[in-house]
Structure formats: C-alpha cells, structure tokens
Amino acid sequence: MDAFTTLTAVAVPIDVDNVDNDQHIPARLMRKPRIGKAYGGYWFHDQRFNEDGSEMPDFVLNKPGFRDARIVVAAKNYACGSSRLGAVYVHYDYGIRAVIAVSFGDVFYNNCFKNGILPVRLDEATVARLRRELHAQPGTTIALDLPQQTVTGPDGTVYPFDIDAFGKRCLLQGLSDIKLTLEQEPRIKAFEDKHRQQMSWLFQTAPQEGAK
Amino acid sequence: MSLPRTLFEKIWDQHTIVTNEGGQTLLYVDWLLCSEGSIHAFNILRAEGEKVRCPERVFGVADHYPASGGPTMADVLDDERRNMIATLDRNTQQYGIQYFGLGDPRRGIQHLVGPEQGLAQPGVIILCGDSHTSTQAAVGAIAFGIGGELAHVLATQTIWQRKPANMRVTVEGKRPPGVAAKDVILAIIAKVGAGGAVQHAIEYAGSTIRDMSVEERMTVCNMSIEAGARAGIIAPDEKTAAYVKGRPYAPRGEQAWNQAVAYWNSLPSDADAKFEREVTLDATTLAPMVTWGNSPENALPITAVVPEPDSEPDAQRRAGMVRSLEYMDLKPGTRMTDIAIDQVFIGSCTNSRIEDLRAAAAIANGRKAIVPALVTPGSTGVKQQAEAEGLDRIFRAAGFAWGEAGCSMCVSMNGDTVPAGKRCASTSNRNFRGRQGKDSRTHLVSPIMAVAAALSGRLADVRDFLRN
Numbered sequence A: 001m002d003a004f005t006t007l008t009a010v011a012v013p014i015d016v017d018n019v020d021n022d023q024h025i026p027a028r029l030m031r032k033p034r035i036g037k038a039y040g041g042y043w044f045h046d047q048r049f050n051e052d053g054s055e056m057p058d059f060v061l062n063k064p065g066f067r068d069a070r071i072v073v074a075a076k077n078y079a080c081g082s083s084r085l086g087a088v089y090v091h092y093d094y095g096i097r098a099v100i101a102v103s104f105g106d107v108f109y110n111n112c113f114k115n116g117i118l119p120v121r122l123d124e125a126t127v128a129r130l131r132r133e134l135h136a137q138p139g140t141t142i143a144l145d146l147p148q149q150t151v152t153g154p155d156g157t158v159y160p161f162d163i164d165a166f167g168k169r170c171l172l173q174g175l176s177d178i179k180l181t182l183e184q185e186p187r188i189k190a191f192e193d194k195h196r197q198q199m200s201w202l203f204q205t206a207p208q209e210g211a212k
Numbered sequence B: 001m002s003l004p005r006t007l008f009e010k011i012w013d014q015h016t017i018v019t020n021e022g023g024q025t026l027l028y029v030d031w032l033l034c035s036e037g038s039i040h041a042f043n044i045l046r047a048e049g050e051k052v053r054c055p056e057r058v059f060g061v062a063d064h065y066p067a068s069g070g071p072t073m074a075d076v077l078d079d080e081r082r083n084m085i086a087t088l089d090r091n092t093q094q095y096g097i098q099y100f101g102l103g104d105p106r107r108g109i110q111h112l113v114g115p116e117q118g119l120a121q122p123g124v125i126i127l128c129g130d131s132h133t134s135t136q137a138a139v140g141a142i143a144f145g146i147g148g149e150l151a152h153v154l155a156t157q158t159i160w161q162r163k164p165a166n167m168r169v170t171v172e173g174k175r176p177p178g179v180a181a182k183d184v185i186l187a188i189i190a191k192v193g194a195g196g197a198v199q200h201a202i203e204y205a206g207s208t209i210r211d212m213s214v215e216e217r218m219t220v221c222n223m224s225i226e227a228g229a230r231a232g233i234i235a236p237d238e239k240t241a242a243y244v245k246g247r248p249y250a251p252r253g254e255q256a257w258n259q260a261v262a263y264w265n266s267l268p269s270d271a272d273a274k275f276e277r278e279v280t281l282d283a284t285t286l287a288p289m290v291t292w293g294n295s296p297e298n299a300l301p302i303t304a305v306v307p308e309p310d311s312e313p314d315a316q317r318r319a320g321m322v323r324s325l326e327y328m329d330l331k332p333g334t335r336m337t338d339i340a341i342d343q344v345f346i347g348s349c350t351n352s353r354i355e356d357l358r359a360a361a362a363i364a365n366g367r368k369a370i371v372p373a374l375v376t377p378g379s380t381g382v383k384q385q386a387e388a389e390g391l392d393r394i395f396r397a398a399g400f401a402w403g404e405a406g407c408s409m410c411v412s413m414n415g416d417t418v419p420a421g422k423r424c425a426s427t428s429n430r431n432f433r434g435r436q437g438k439d440s441r442t443h444l445v446s447p448i449m450a451v452a453a454a455l456s457g458r459l460a461d462v463r464d465f466l467r468n
C-alpha cells in the first residue's frame, strides 16, 4: 500500500449530501476485474458518462480544472450505503488520495485507511467554505499534512483535524494492517483459548445435516 | 461493582482481545460469512501471502449472482456472472471454507443463512462482507457489514473497531393493522435521518419491539445502517432462544444449551446503562409507509403527498430534495396513492423470510396483480417452506412470478432489473439512484404494501385490502 505523508493537489468539490456507493460505482460494474487503473473509469459512471460513453459536460469531474483532482471535498455522509470495496477502488484508481467531508459512511471511512486514501473529517462550515473556494477557482489546490494533521485551504487558512492514531500509523508507513495484527498472534491465540472455554458451545464439532 | 453496560458493550467486552493506543479495539470474530463480492478480499490474501486463519469459522454463500429463473449455473445470466460464482467456488475450495453454493439446500441470502443455520445467536460477533449483516443482530448479536476488512478477518479472525456510541430507539405501543415491521423501521429512519446514527450502535427497545417476532426484528435491524448506524441490536428473550434452538449451529446437548442460555440471560442492557442518544417513537400513530426519494429517510405515510422542497428551510437538504424529485419524476403535492407503478418486487434480506411471504400471500390470495410482480424467497429453506404451505401457488394464481432464492432485484446483479425510467414498489432496503438498474425508480414498502401496489398498479394503502 502507498504511504501517505503530505499532499498538495487539485481538489474537486462534490456538493451533495449522502452520496451513496451505488453512485460511486453502480452494482453492475462490480463484476469487472480490477486490472490496472480500470476502476478509475467507473467512478460516478452513470453521472459522468452518457450511454454511448461520451462525457456529460455538466458533471463536475468533466469540467476543466477538476479533471486532475487528487482530493475530494464532499459534504455530509459521503460514500454511505453499500459496503462495496469498489467504492474505494474507484477513488484510488482515479487518482484520489484524500477525501475531506463533514462525515462519512463508516465502512468507506475504514476502507480508506487500508487503501492509501486519507479521510479527513472537518466541520460543516469549513467544508462548505472549501467547496465554495474550489468552485470560485477551479483547479486550485489544497494541501494536506498527515504528520501535522492539518488541511491548508486555497486561501492559506490552516485547519487542524483529528484522526485515529492506528489508522494514521498505517497510512504514514503504508503498512498492511493484516501484518500488524498478526504481530499480536500470541494474544489472539490466548484469547481464543479462553473464549473456547467460556463459550464452548460455539466450538462444538460440525453439526448434523438437516437439524431443525 | 462493575459499571452498568449496554447489551452491545457486554458482547463487545466479551470479545475484546486488546485495545490499542488510538482507542481501537481488536475484537474476536465468532463467525464470518462471505459471498461473491469477497473476490477482492481473496485477491488481497493472495497478494499478501496470507492464509485463512480459521476456515471452520467461515462460510461462503452465493447470493448476489444466482438467477431467480432457475437453480443451476446454466441458468445464470452470462459468463461474467457465472465467473463471479465460480470464483467463489474456487476460493472457498482453495482455502477450505464451508460453502453453500448453487444447488445446496442451505443456500440463500447470507443474512438469512446466518440465522437459519443458528450461526447468528445471542452474544456472538458475526460479520459478513456485506452491508446488511445488521439483520442478524436481531437475535442479540453484534453483527455488522465489513468491506475492506474482509481480508483482515479472513487472515486473523479478528477486526479492529472503534467502539461506537450507544443510541437507544424505544418504540412503544401496539401497531395498528396494516403497519408492518418495515413501516416501523422506515419511520425510525425518517425521524433519525440517513446519516443520523453515524458512529452509533442502535439498540431497539420498547413494547413494540418486544412484541415483534424474531423475523420482524430482523427487518428492523436490517435497515439500521440506512440510518447510518454501525450496528443495530435487540435484546435476546425467550422468543430468541426458541428461534435458535435446534438449528445446526445452535448449542447442542443440555449442558451446552444451559450454559449458553445463562450467558444470553446476562446480556440485556443494565437498567442504568448509559445511552448517548435516546429516540422514541409511538407505534400506535404509525401508518403504512412509502418512500418518495433516493434516500431511505425520504419515507412518509401512504396517506401523505409528495413533499414540497420550498418548505425545507435547509438549503443543502432542499437541493437534495429537488434532485431526488427530478430523478424520481415526481411533482410536489401529488398524492402517494396517485403514483402509478410499473412493477413490484418482493424479496431481499429485508423482507423475504417466511412470515413476510405468508403476510404477502394472504393479501394476494384470490386477487390479481395488474403489473408485473416478482417474489423471490430469501433462502432455499424459505422457498421450500413456502412451497410446502402452498404460498407459491397463491402467488402464481395472483399473477406473481415465483423465483429462486437470492438477492435478485434488490441490487439487480443477477439480471433481474427495473428498466430505465420504470417505477418499482420494492420490499428491499435501498432506493438509491440506479440501485435496481440504471435510471430505475424505487419506492420502498412493506411486503403487504407491495402486494397492494401490484393489485392496484399504483402505490396503494394496504388497509383498503384488509377491510375488504
């Protein structure tokens, strides 16, 4: 996984609340293999492209200035709904490395950390202000500093943000959380042994077919 | 004396391995289910050279891609879809995971399979790589959907989680006739908001919930995440124990059973446990509900009219309403019962259990659907039970198509689709843009309301059919 430390890049505003993951990637595209950066082309597919594959000029990602965005500034409850991992892949494969929002769908938020994307929660007024600034000047950049936990807006204002320490470590070092957890194997094993005693009925041998 | 704890906290503590510096807890996972979407997780395992830690605690189930038109691989719509199922076949085989594939009588939507097999039981942690795992929390378990963590759980049988805040939704009173569990949860979501419970675990309490059957509770818990909640949960009681008893993975033998029940009895929230948020709802005032927009929070009684965006003071919300109404092709002020529909879907992990089908069949019995309607039972077990009771014959006689078990039109991955611009009354859980097919329009309703819509060709008040 890519490590994340700092990033200064073009940001795209996504203004609406509750952008669900069926919008990020329609279900019918989820059976497509993820080869190269293929999923980048599926992001917002049904709002970005016409039936014939041509671009819909009104969609924000198709507007000059925003195409090369690597940061998203969204609104409330961003990427909610379906737990599909594809919702993170479409962002990553498009080139997005950070998302700033008032709030996120839980699963998407957690998935970001495992996929080299920094999710940042800021208050509603700040997020709305950032979006306004981006609309006013398409192509303008935002700076993110994960070690310092700051966002610097287009006008130079610095906003601090909170982030989970474990997720921060994974992102900074580009670590797989599986490897990190497996370092705890003796603890997991000890817990399992205790659990096996306390809730022994969950560890009974395979059941008879057709019970009940 | 230990601190008073909620039901959720008790199960959480029971499964805590360690808490790290950032306040995240490593939880032990009792059971894991995964379906075709696990393809990415297995690819991650392969890329990282990891194995499945406890294959005997993991189950694979084909549910999103099987055809409703027939039970075999040949019935599946095309090669791309067959490949999704075949990949799950291969992955479960390679990693030694138990598998309920095509043709297996235990196959069904994973959130029905967990409870049916007795994997979902009070006090366990059960996870699936799919959002609506919260369905299974209705038995008093911690159950939630995971996405990117699936590979982690496969490799470690654990998951890192930040403890959610506690929210209690108390529903009191007897539901009026025609008001289903689905209407209760739609009313809750309309009240709390689609993002209203983010970072919370909801415990549902109150007499209305206690009076519900375990299956009805599953419908309520199923949609917890549509309010943004991390999980939903309901305290186990005698009904729960009776539900679990005798299932394949239920505690076997008297001693095991008694031990388990003693633990289950210790689980309900302590009287003075702390809930950060409390929401109450009076069930006696509820009416059958229907959604008009592209978020499950856009739910209103069937007697209402399509809302007027101008009356919404918040600009951001107003913009959302305008967008939804445009997509849904609805005019403010239109009576819900004047909205013509093109088709009906009864199914999904929200509403495809045997009680749902019985209730729907009771309304359909002896009447005729005037628009295309599809019923897909949630599991092969439900299908067999329904057929044994003759429900399939009632549906067929009333003009409803009767399909194989699976997710079907809930998410339209298997090819059962609502065509662009068409309007569907659906018992599923999401009315998102394009959820049932590109440019499809979805109105969420209960199973009996879905039947009323099928019989009327428009959204209809099922209470009119109860009186007749």
Ligand code: SF4
Pocket: B063, B064, B109, B110, B111, B130, B131, B132, B348, B349, B350, B406, B407, B410, B411, B428, B429
């Ligand atoms: S029925 Fe729908 S919501 Fe439930 S698991 Fe299947 S696709 Fe997901």
